[in-house]
Each structure stands twice: as C-alpha cells, then as structure tokens.
Amino acid sequence: MRDVLCVGIGCLDVLVRGADMALPFQGEAKKCECVALEIGGDAVNQAVALRRLGVDAGLVTGLGTDEAGELILSQLNRRGVPTEGIVLSPGHSRINVILIQGDGQRHFLHEAAPAPGSLFAPPPPDAGTAKIISIGSLLAPPFLTPESIDRFTAAAAESGAILCADVMCNGRLYPLDELKAGLSRLDYFFPNYEEASLLTGQRDLMSITSALLDCGIRHIVVKTGRDGCFVRTQQEHFFVPAVPAQALDTTGAGDNFVAGFLCARLEDRTLFDCCRFAAATAALSISQVGASSRPISREQVDALLKKIS
Numbered sequence: 001m002r003d004v005l006c007v008g009i010g011c012l013d014v015l016v017r018g019a020d021m022a023l024p025f026q027g028e029a030k031k032c033e034c035v036a037l038e039i040g041g042d043a044v045n046q047a048v049a050l051r052r053l054g055v056d057a058g059l060v061t062g063l064g065t066d067e068a069g070e071l072i073l074s075q076l077n078r079r080g081v082p083t084e085g086i087v088l089s090p091g092h093s094r095i096n097v098i099l100i101q102g103d104g105q106r107h108f109l110h111e112a113a114p115a116p117g118s119l120f121a122p123p124p125p126d127a128g129t130a131k132i133i134s135i136g137s138l139l140a141p142p143f144l145t146p147e148s149i150d151r152f153t154a155a156a157a158e159s160g161a162i163l164c165a166d167v168m169c170n171g172r173l174y175p176l177d178e179l180k181a182g183l184s185r186l187d188y189f190f191p192n193y194e195e196a197s198l199l200t201g202q203r204d205l206m207s208i209t210s211a212l213l214d215c216g217i218r219h220i221v222v223k224t225g226r227d228g229c230f231v232r233t234q235q236e237h238f239f240v241p242a243v244p245a246q247a248l249d250t251t252g253a254g255d256n257f258v259a260g261f262l263c264a265r266l267e268d269r270t271l272f273d274c275c276r277f278a279a280a281t282a283a284l285s286i287s288q289v290g291a292s293s294r295p296i297s298r299e300q301v302d303a304l305l306k307k308i309s
Contacts, residue, residue: 001128003056004262005161007152008043008136008143009118010061010086011094012068015289017249019099038290039075040096042136042166045255046262047081048292049281053263053301058130060085062142064093064117079292091116094141104247104286114141124155132262135165136255138182139172146174149182157185162265164188166258169198176200176211184216188265190258192223205230209237221261221275223254229275240275243308245283252291257282260301280304 018033039048043061050057059081063069065088072093076083094115100106118141125133133156135143143149156163163186176183176199183189189212197203200211209220209232222230228242260281264274280301288294 002058002130004132005058005130006043006047007060009041010044011041013038013040014097017100045252045291046259049256049259053298062087062120064091066092068093087120093117100249104250125159133161137168140168146178153182153185162187166190169195180215186217188219189217243279243283247286249289253282256285
C-alpha cells in the first residue's frame, strides 16, 4: 500500500519569465529574463513534491506516445516517481506555455481541446491501493464531467482510502447539484478562492464553504494566495496565514501546498499544523522557476516553520 496515489494531469511546462507583453516586438523578437522547460501538471507536481518530502507517492496520469511523453517519463524516473501507473495513448502529450510576471504571478497558454494523451480513463483503485488518493483537479482531464468524477470517487471511496481533490474551473462549469455525488465522497477539498467562488456562485468565504459543506465534504481548505487559507468543517472554521516568501514563480504553488498538507496529514498532525506545513512547502516552491525544479525536503519545511515562529 502506498502512502499517497496522485491522479490527474502530467505535462511539459515551457516557462517564460520577464517578457513584457505590453511592449511591441522588436522585429520578430521579444527579450525575456529566462526560458525554462520543466515537467508539470497537478498530479506530477504533487507526486514529485511528496517523494522529496519522503512520502511513498505513486502517480496515475496520461501521456501521449510522442517525444514530450518520453521526456516526461525520463524526468519522472530521474526524480524517483514510480511510472507503472502511467497510461500511454496515441497522439501528443499536453504542453503548457506559462508567462511569468515580475511578481511571480503567471498566465497559461494551452490548446483549446485537451491533448489526446491527457484523455485517459484512470483505472479504479483496488482496496488497499493507498492510504490517501489525491485527485489533481476536478473538472480537468481526466475528470471533465460529473459522470467521470462520480465514477472515480465511488471507486476510490470503496477502496478505503482518504479521498482528496483540488479543482480547476477554467473550462465548462456544471451546477453544484450535478457535482454533489462526487463531492460528497471527499474527505479534503483544496480549491483556491476564485475556483470555489465560481463553483458555488458565492463570494464570501462563509457562504462558499457552507455550500460545499452542504455537498457532504468533510474538510474544506480554501487557498487565498498571499493571505494563506481558510479552513472549515462542520465543527470549526479558522484562517491560517501564509508563510512569507519572495515569489519568483507561483506555478505549482497550490500543488505543493496539497503535497505538504498530505505529508503532515500522514503524520497525524492537527488540521492547523497540516495547513502550516502546507503553507511552508508552498512558500519554498515559489522561490524558483518551475513547479518542481527545486528539491524541497521535510527538514527544510520544518526549519522554515521554526524560523518564522
């Protein structure tokens, strides 16, 4: 049994930092600060971060049978992420172009239609597969519809694992009632504020989290960027402040947050302490270009928390 099984997107990220898109091109060219190539995607980012934190994490993702897929596979092997759960499909793998601003915030360019490699059917997990199953993003490949979410979460819950998910609301949105069956099986839900607001149609955090609690979710952690996160269960609610950091690139910050949270959850830390460990992991991750280019150890996270306390 693995500690965590991460299920979702695997891709290549082409990261461009410091290109002023407001200025005209000089002839055919525009200068930037740097260009980097990194593996990425929600499930890949979580799996890489968890392995570096000392967690036995597995990965289920879909890749194409192209050069990009081969590169992602080789990089996963180099970083110690097991690849037996990868589904290869004819066609190309997903590639994102990420434009990073001076303050570390970023914008994504990707194909309108999902890459063939990302459209795979994740196999239903067997009983005892993992202690925790983490869905990289609901409403993103391969969980694009309420039916696909319902089908996988039912199997994951049946396996006996703790079930977690993030969400991506940049495509088609469904009424919350249509998603309720899948959401009701979640033990932990990690949307950011914008996604949670779009999903629920609410604006203030108490109304947002009330709507999500009404779906049956046990623990809701709404990521609020520089402010930290807002946590709510049926019994309590509280804010956890962000850990101060100089942001070079916020790509994958949410995925690293989830990885840090799950690492602490496996150690039976309190809900507050899980969020603090998650915030420190995310803070360390944004001090580099790329979601997983800087190795982050459990000792580094604990040292950062000790320093700021």
